[in-house]
Amino acid sequence: MKNIKTNQKLVKEISKKYSLCSFCFSRLVSKKSIKSTQKCFICKNIFQQLANISTRIVEGVSSYEFSNFETGIIVKPSVIDRDDYLKSEFQIKGVNSIKASVNRELSKKLTRKIKSELRHKNSDLIITVNFKDDSYEVYSKPLFIYGRYIKKSRILTQKRYNCTNCFGKGCHSCNFHGLQNFNSVDGNITKFLIDKFDCQQVKINWIGGEEKSSLVLGNGRPFFAKIINPKKRKKDIRTKIKLDGIQLLELRKILLPPKIVQASFKSKIEVIVKTDHLIKDKIFTELKKLKMPLQIHIHGKKRVIKQIYKITFKKIPKKLFKINMYADGGIPIKSFIQGSDVTPNCTYLVKSKCECIQFDFKKIDVMS
Numbered sequence: 240m241k242n243i244k245t246n247q248k249l250v251k252e253i254s255k256k257y258s259l260c261s262f263c264f265s266r267l268v269s270k271k272s273i274k275s276t277q278k279c280f281i282c283k284n285i286f287q288q289l290a291n292i293s294t295r296i297v298e299g300v301s302s303y304e305f306s307n308f309e310t311g312i313i314v315k316p317s318v319i320d321r322d323d324y325l326k327s328e329f330q331i332k333g334v335n336s337i338k339a340s341v342n343r344e345l346s347k348k349l350t351r352k353i354k355s356e357l358r359h360k361n362s363d364l365i366i367t368v369n370f371k372d373d374s375y376e377v378y379s380k381p382l383f384i385y386g387r388y389i390k391k392s393r394i395l396t397q398k399r400y401n402c403t404n405c406f407g408k409g410c411h412s413c414n415f416h417g418l419q420n421f422n423s424v425d426g427n428i429t430k431f432l433i434d435k436f437d438c439q440q441v442k443i444n445w446i447g448g449e450e451k452s453s454l455v456l457g458n459g460r461p462f463f464a465k466i467i468n469p470k471k472r473k474k475d476i477r478t479k480i481k482l483d484g485i486q487l488l489e490l491r492k493i494l495l496p497p498k499i500v501q502a503s504f505k506s507k508i509e510v511i512v513k514t515d516h517l518i519k520d521k522i523f524t525e526l527k528k529l530k531m532p533l534q535i536h537i538h539g540k541k542r543v544i545k546q547i548y549k550i551t552f553k554k555i556p557k558k559l560f561k562i563n564m565y566a567d568g569g570i571p572i573k574s575f576i577q578g579s580d581v582t583p584n585c586t587y588l589v590k591s592k593c594e595c596i597q598f599d600f601k602k603i604d605v606m607s
Contacts, residue, residue, distance in 0.1 A: 249329060257325065262286040266340050267331055281321045285314065285341055285370055292375065293348040296366055300353065300377055302437075304473045305363035307356040310346045313369040314338055341370075382436060382466040384476070386490040387459030388424060393597075395484045396451040399425035399443075407441055416440055427482045428464060437470040445569045446502050449600060452490065457507070457602035459488050463475035465494035504568040505548070512576055512585060514558050515592040522589050523552045523560070529583065533570060536580045545570045560597070572598045 250268050253259065260279035261265075263286075278284050300308075314337070322337040337342070345368060350357050361380070368375045390397075398549035400419040409415040417440055421430045429441040446461040480487040529550060535543040550564040562576075562585075571581065576595040578586030585593045 243539065249331075253325070253329060257281075260284060260286055262340065262344070263322075263337070266337075267326070267329075267334055281325060282318055282337055282341070285318070286344060287372070288373070289341075289345055291346055292368060292373070293345065293352060296349060296368075296375055296377075297352045299367070299375070300364065303364060303377065303379055303470050305379065306357060307358040307362045308349070308353065308364040308366060309357065309359055309362040310342055310349065311365065311367045312338060312342045312345065313367065313371060314341065315352065315371055318339055318370075379438075379468045379470065379472065382438075382469050382472055383493045383496050383566045384432065384464040384466065384490060385461070385493045385496070386427070386428075386464070387461050387487045387488045387603075388455065389457075389459045389488065390424060390449075390453075390455040390484065391486075392484040393452045395422070395424060395427075397424045397445065397448055398428065399423050427464070427485055427503050428487070431480065431482055431487075432466055433462055435473065435474055435476065436466050436511055438466045439468040441466055444496065446504050446605060447506065447600075447603060450598075452597055454599040455603075456599060458604075459486075460600065460603050461504075461605055463493075464494070482597055503606040505565060506600055507563070507565050508572065508600055510562040510564070510572060510576060510598040511555075511596040512560050512562060513594045514560070514589060516590050517558055518554065518560060518591065520554070523554065526550075526585075526588055528554050529588065533575065535569075535571065535574070535584045536582070543569070563601075568603075 246268060250264075253264070253268065257280040258277040259281060263279055263281045265586045279286075297567070307569050318337055326332070326334070346357050349366070363380050365378045365380070366375060399407075399417075400415035400423060402410060402417055402419050404410050404412040405417065407417040409417045413419065413478070416429065416433060418426055418429060423425060425443050428443060430440045432438065442465040444463045444465075444597070449455055476492065478488065478490050479491060527548065531546050532547045533543060533547065537543060545567040547564050547566040547570075548568075552564065553561045553563075555561055572582070573579075573595045575582045576593050579586040580592070
């Protein structure tokens with residue numbers, strides 16, 4: 240009985256001094272306020288805006304595929320300050336903040352209209368409403384794709400050409416995908432995934448790399464693609480796709496990609512080498528006794544150790560010879576051939592200046 244009287248007294252004291260909307264009044268004292276024509280002292284009638292903005296959001300998310308969503312809001316600091324001030328003045332404790340209450344009411348309205356599950360963590364869609372300027376943003380959880388690519392073109396570079404206006408961040412000039420053009424392995428894969436999942440951008444990480452003139456054959460080079468803000472997240476993807484200049488293999492959706500920096504891999508590589516002088520056959524016999532490990536010097540300071548597990552040499556006409564080797568990933572092939580920053584190297588071993596004409600990848604194995 241005492242609590243009821245105390246609550247009634249509090250209602251009268253607040254009503255006498257402040258005009259509050261029914262939402263803020265019931266939130267603070269569990270009782271609806273008398274209808275008022277004045278703006279709510281705390282929220283300035285934010286709650287009355289929810290019907291309109293939720294209708295706009297429903298229209299805005301209609302192009303997205305999603306099974307669940309979560310909401311977040313931004314309000315003016317003054318709204319939070321007034322809420323804290325009133326609770327302090329009347330010593331009101333244990334009630335939800337104005338921000339949490341607005342967000343909860345927004346979520347309830349959207350759940351009814353969208354008919355999707357509300358999830359507070361790891362949701363497909365994040366909807367953020369900014370009550371400062373009556374706007375909202377929709378962000379779709381990224382998708383991740385694993386695959387391998389085969390490249391049979393010597394005129395296709397691996398890495399993308401970033402937009403010269405935004406340097407890859409995304410702008411009106413590049414239609415927000417961040418690329419100057421799609422004339423690369425990265426660009427081909429990016430365009431395919433943008434068209435497939437109706438996404439904003441694609442970020443690709445590779446296991447290893449190759450030069451523009453190098454072929455990637457055999458089982459292909461592994462890659463991981465992050466699909467940013469996809470609208471079509473429920474699309475199936477075929478395991479094999481032929482694109483312009485490349486073929487994609489083993490395509491599939493994954494939950495999360497591994498850390499690329501920790502990925503260990505080995506490659507089967509074929510190299511064509513040109514020498515200044517004709518190489519005698521006995522030199523090739525000595526080359527097969529190549530001592531391991533290789534020492535790779537980075538900027539003359541850091542030293543990295545790599546292994547070549549198998550290597551063969553074959554003499555071909557016109558001061559050329561072919562190397563086939565199975566080795567750790569990350570060996571700078573041209574440096575190994577030409578004698579720069581790698582010890583031992585071909586130039587030193589054959590006692591003649593060597594030039595790497597081309598090198599191709601025949602197989603790439605990822606170590607578990």
